[in-house]
Amino acid sequence: MRARWPALGLALLAGGVAAGEIGPSERRSGRDFMSAETRAMQADDNSNPGMLWVLQGEQLWSDPAGSKNLSCASCHGEATESMKGVAARYPAFDDASGKPIDLAGRIARCRTERQGAEIPAREGDELVALTTYVAHQSRGLPVAPPADERLAPARAEGRRLFETRMGQLDLACASCHDDNWQGRLGGSAVTQAHPTGYPIYRLEWQAVGSLQRRMRGCMVGVRAEPFAYGSDAYVALEAYLMSRAAGMAMETPGVRP
Amino acid sequence: MAGDCHGMIDRRELLTAGGASLLVCALPGSALARPSLAEAVAGFTGGAPVQTGRVTLTIPPLVENGNAVGVNLAVESPMTAADHVRRIALFNEKNPQPDIAIFTLGPRTGRARIATRIRLATSQTVVAVAEMSDGSYWSSSASVIVTLAACIEDLS
Amino acid sequence: MTRALVNVPKTAKRGDVIDVRAMIAHPMETGYRMGPNGVPIPRDIITRFECLYDGEIVFAAEFFPAMSANPFISFSTVATASGTLTFRWTDDAGKVETATAEIAVS
Structure with missing residues (x-):
C-alpha cells in the first residue's frame, strides 16, 4: 500500500520516528502543532469563534425545553459549578444502558428522558452547543478518565480500532497519530490525536463539531465507511483517546485548521 | 466554443x-x-490614480486554511475631521469575485486600524486600498500561500 | 437567537481611542458551493455591519462572500461620553441582528 501514496498525492514525511504508543513525556496537544495565528485565535475568547457556540450553549442551558418544561439549570443549577470537570471524565459508564456513553449522548439522554424533548440530532446546533458549553466548564482541568473497571473493555476495543487498518488506503489511526505524528500530510501537521479541545472550531468546517465528526473526517479520508454517530465504536474510540490523554489540560473550545 | x-x-x-x-x-x-484585480480597484477609485504607501496590510505569508485568514490593516492618518480615512477596501486576485469588504471610517473611528478574517480560495495576492478625505487613494498588497487540507471530507 | 460576542472596555477616559471587537455566528454561505449531489447551496451572507455610538455610526462595513464564516472584526472608536454602543448586522434577506455594550466615560 505504501508505494501507492505518492500516486495519490499524499506524502507522509516521517522523520525516522519509532513506531508505537507515544510516551507520556512526548505527549503534545494538537494546539502545539498549529501556526501562531491559529493558536492566537484559540487563546483569545473574543476572537475564538468556538465561543459563539459556548454562548449559545449557555442560553440553551437555562431555556426550558420539552414536554416537562424543564431547563438543564432546573436540575443542575449553575453549569459553572455543577459541570466543572464533568467533560474531562467522559465517556463514562452508563448504568441504564449497561455500556459507556459519551458526553453528547448523555446530554441527549437528559433532553429526551428528563426534559421530555425530541432526540437532538447528533452534530445538530443544539446538541453541539450544549456539549461545547458543558465541556468548556472543564477548560484548564486535566483529562481524568474514571477509574471504572467497567470501561476497560471499551478502552481495549477503542485501542483495537485505533490500531486496525481500514479503508481503501489501508491506514489505521495509529499509522499516522502514533507512528508519524511528527510528520506532515501535505501541508497539514499530523498531530498525536489527543481529544483535549473538543468540541472544536475547525476552520475547515467553519463551525464547531464533535470528536466523532473529526473521526468521521479521518475515516472518509482513508476511504473507509464511517461508523454511525453515537455508535459503540466511536464511543470506544473516544474512551481510548481520553485514557491516552489522561492528565493533559482540556481546551474546549479548541481551534484547529 | x-x-x-x-x-x-x-x-x-x-x-x-x-x-x-x-x-x-x-x-x-x-x-x-470576474473582473481582474486591477478592474476591481479601478471600480472602487473611479479610475483615480492609486499611490503606494500609507497603508500597511499584514497577512501571514503562509496559512493553514483559506477559510479564515487573519488580516490586519493600518493606515497612516491623524483621523481628524479635516484629515481622515474615509474608506478602506480589500480585494483579492483569484476568488470567484474580487471584493472582500469595504470599511467606512471617520474622525469618530479614532484610529485607522482594522483586523478581520477573510476567505482565500487559493494562493494569491490581496490588495488594500484606502480612500482619504482629500480624495487621494493609497494602497498596499500582500501575497499569501494557502495550503490545502490533505484529506478530503464529504459534505454532511 | 442572535449569537454575537462584542467586546468594549467598560470604562475609558474622554478622548481615549478604544479597541472594539465584534463577532457573530453566521455561515456566510458564499453561493459558490455545491452541496451533496451537486445541488448549489444558495448564497446567505451578512452584507452590512454597523457600529453606532449613542445612535451615530462610528464605523461601518460592507461584506462580500470572501468574508469568513462567523465574521470577526476589530476596530477603534473615540470614547466621547458614557453611553451605548450598538452593533448591527444586516443579511441578504434584510434580517437585522443587534448587540449592545455599555461604556462609562469619565
Whole structure:
C-alpha cells in the first residue's frame, strides 16, 4: 500500500520516528502543532469563534425545553459549578444502558428522558452547543478518565480500532497519530490525536463539531465507511483517546485548521 | 466554443464537443468573467490614480486554511475631521469575485486600524486600498500561500 | 437567537481611542458551493455591519462572500461620553441582528 501514496498525492514525511504508543513525556496537544495565528485565535475568547457556540450553549442551558418544561439549570443549577470537570471524565459508564456513553449522548439522554424533548440530532446546533458549553466548564482541568473497571473493555476495543487498518488506503489511526505524528500530510501537521479541545472550531468546517465528526473526517479520508454517530465504536474510540490523554489540560473550545 | 454558449449549437457539434461546453454554460457567469484585480480597484477609485504607501496590510505569508485568514490593516492618518480615512477596501486576485469588504471610517473611528478574517480560495495576492478625505487613494498588497487540507471530507 | 460576542472596555477616559471587537455566528454561505449531489447551496451572507455610538455610526462595513464564516472584526472608536454602543448586522434577506455594550466615560 505504501508505494501507492505518492500516486495519490499524499506524502507522509516521517522523520525516522519509532513506531508505537507515544510516551507520556512526548505527549503534545494538537494546539502545539498549529501556526501562531491559529493558536492566537484559540487563546483569545473574543476572537475564538468556538465561543459563539459556548454562548449559545449557555442560553440553551437555562431555556426550558420539552414536554416537562424543564431547563438543564432546573436540575443542575449553575453549569459553572455543577459541570466543572464533568467533560474531562467522559465517556463514562452508563448504568441504564449497561455500556459507556459519551458526553453528547448523555446530554441527549437528559433532553429526551428528563426534559421530555425530541432526540437532538447528533452534530445538530443544539446538541453541539450544549456539549461545547458543558465541556468548556472543564477548560484548564486535566483529562481524568474514571477509574471504572467497567470501561476497560471499551478502552481495549477503542485501542483495537485505533490500531486496525481500514479503508481503501489501508491506514489505521495509529499509522499516522502514533507512528508519524511528527510528520506532515501535505501541508497539514499530523498531530498525536489527543481529544483535549473538543468540541472544536475547525476552520475547515467553519463551525464547531464533535470528536466523532473529526473521526468521521479521518475515516472518509482513508476511504473507509464511517461508523454511525453515537455508535459503540466511536464511543470506544473516544474512551481510548481520553485514557491516552489522561492528565493533559482540556481546551474546549479548541481551534484547529 | 465556450463563447457560443447561448448561440446555436448543432447536434453534431454538441456530440463532438461532448458535455464540456454544456458544463461551461451551466457555471455561473460571474465565476467565469470576474473582473481582474486591477478592474476591481479601478471600480472602487473611479479610475483615480492609486499611490503606494500609507497603508500597511499584514497577512501571514503562509496559512493553514483559506477559510479564515487573519488580516490586519493600518493606515497612516491623524483621523481628524479635516484629515481622515474615509474608506478602506480589500480585494483579492483569484476568488470567484474580487471584493472582500469595504470599511467606512471617520474622525469618530479614532484610529485607522482594522483586523478581520477573510476567505482565500487559493494562493494569491490581496490588495488594500484606502480612500482619504482629500480624495487621494493609497494602497498596499500582500501575497499569501494557502495550503490545502490533505484529506478530503464529504459534505454532511 | 442572535449569537454575537462584542467586546468594549467598560470604562475609558474622554478622548481615549478604544479597541472594539465584534463577532457573530453566521455561515456566510458564499453561493459558490455545491452541496451533496451537486445541488448549489444558495448564497446567505451578512452584507452590512454597523457600529453606532449613542445612535451615530462610528464605523461601518460592507461584506462580500470572501468574508469568513462567523465574521470577526476589530476596530477603534473615540470614547466621547458614557453611553451605548450598538452593533448591527444586516443579511441578504434584510434580517437585522443587534448587540449592545455599555461604556462609562469619565
